Amino acid sequence: MNDRVTDDPARGHSSATLLEASRLGIALTPDLRPLWAGARLCGPAFTVQGAGGDNLALHHAVLQAPPRSVLVADLGGARFGHWGEVLTVAALHRGIAGLLIDGGVRDAAEIEALGFPVFSRNNAILGTRKDFRGVFGHPVTVGGITVDTGDLVVGDADGVVALPSGGAERILDAADARVAHETELMARLREGRSTLELYDFEAGGR
Template sequence: MNPGFRIYKTINRPSKELIEAFRDIPVANIADNMGRISCVDSYIKPFNKVRLLGTAFTVKAPLGDNLMFHKALDMAKPGDVIVVDGESDMNHALCGEIMMRYAMKKGIAGFLIDGCIRDAAALEDLEFSVYARGVNPKGPYKNGPGEINVPVNCGGQVVLPGDIIVGDSDGVVIIRPADAQDILEKAKAQNQNEMKTFEQIEKGTLDRSWVDNTLKAKGCEIIE
């Protein structure tokens, strides 16, 4: 055993059908049905408008080092999202356009990085989803150590290999596969209810009585 410098080759991936079912569900609706505590911190932002969806393939990297990130690129399968715990370091980029294009060619679904990238402008023209903490032109080292396919911390969330990752313009939510079907059904129902609310707004029939009822129940004093 060599803790801190090891690679686990095998992970359990949920079915492609289950993952794909989250394709059009807003992250906000998913998060609302997970206690509102399962999203990565807002400092991790998208660098284009390509939606993120796939299976977590995790990397735990030392500060400013991407040796294990490169190994993950060679190991990850189509549909995987490479999730990198870069210890929130802002001093070095962990990847750039070359790694992004290589990942695209392999069918990797995207990157979720608690750290920096570079070549950010290139992402405007790439159909490849990248979420990261920031941008820095300084490149990384390749010394190791690090680990692949272990639990990692990304944006304040524990991410396990095989978790379902969903990201849109609002941010990223992490879903455990064992919970996914139940969450999916609830999030779909919420999304449908929101569509009805939009219709009521347009028709002028939206009932807002819940606001005053809630204030009254909580003992709010309203003064003329």
């Protein structure tokens, strides 16, 4: 039985809002993109250290990761099809919330049809070997950012951020406040106020 996540640990905030609210360097490289339009990644990370061109670690990760977690896999940016439809079906059955992989994947159309959010470096049809069992639950480097198990991963059309587990609540509270402030700004813009006035910019711009 598929146990998909129904709540939103990011309180519905976008990756951009969380980045701005955090005032930290938590944004992953923009090379990591959603596999299909509209995919949204959200959940605590379960980290996987694999080897480029080898996907045995991902098979083991699907069995080890807790439900509602996001697999965050370091495959060194290798351009192989490390993940596809078979692993997606297995992950959905176990309630995994999505995949963030610094490497390639395949079966894009099938994964989109299944509604499973995947963020990857590229699509690739090259097959993989199955030799390295992987290392799990330790910090990995994905998209230029160190991610540890338990960090909150959020990805959408604008990019991916990884909120450190120890500071996630502070960032989420700051994001709540930012959204409330921006809602007020939008109301004033619709009344005819200018951005220069509302943001107190100099008239000449900067």
